[in-house]
Amino acid sequence: xxxxPVIRLIMLLGSAAALGGCSSWANNPDSLLYRIxxxxxxxxxxxxxxxxxxDRLKTGMSRMQVRDIMGTPLLTDIFHANRWDYVFTLRQGGxxxxxxxxxxxxxxxxxxxxxxxxxxxxxxxxxxxxxxxRVVAAADLELTPEQVRNLPVPPQAPVQPRIDGIPNPIPAxxxxxxxxxx
Numbered sequence: 001x002x003x004x005p006v007i008r009l010i011m012l013l014g015s016a017a018a019l020g021g022c023s024s025w026a027n028n029p030d031s032l033l034y035r036i037x038x039x040x041x042x043x044x045x046x047x048x049x050x051x052x053x054x055d056r057l058k059t060g061m062s063r064m065q066v067r068d069i070m071g072t073p074l075l076t077d078i079f080h081a082n083r084w085d086y087v088f089t090l091r092q093g094g095x096x097x098x099x100x101x102x103x104x105x106x107x108x109x110x111x112x113x114x115x116x117x118x119x120x121x122x123x124x125x126x127x128x129x130x131x132x133x134r135v136v137a138a139a140d141l142e143l144t145p146e147q148v149r150n151l152p153v154p155p156q157a158p159v160q161p162r163i164d165g166i167p168n169p170i171p172a173x174x175x176x177x178x179x180x181x182x
Contacts, residue, residue: 042129046074046088049102051119057104061111066104073104082106090129098128 049070056069066084067073073084086102103115120128143151 040092040094042093043091044089044129047071047086047102048088048125049086049100049116049119050122050125052122054102054114054116054119057111057114059111059113062109063106063111066111070102070104082108082112092129 047070053069057066070084070086074087075085077083082105084104084106086104088098088100089096090098100117100119102117102119104111105113105115
């Protein structure tokens, strides 16, 4: 009788070891379990930095000007206050597709150096993450002068003069929606 718990214990440990080995098969791209596994979500982390952004950077720019172009850095270190790191990683289907690290160094408040690998243009980046194979048209981010001229003119609010003769830009009457439905 005392052998039955020992046999169960051995079977339990053997099963746990076998199932633990399955996880290594599921992470190996050459295994069958990896190929028939469920969908893996694309994971994008960090700052997408394109060649156009880096081309706009000039030495001597202030930190605020750099932040306007590049966005907020992913890594800022209190021990290296003059260094900003823009790190980007992209994992599609469990496989690392891209990893880029752009390092900016400052001298006080002014940009000193830009250390960047070969970066894709915005168009190349969009094409690289598109899974459909079709080319997606890039959106126009600025209006042409003709489009600006064709924009409708916003209506002007009536100006009520003040007692001292200075015009008041706030309309005399305002209409607000009710706060509660009665």
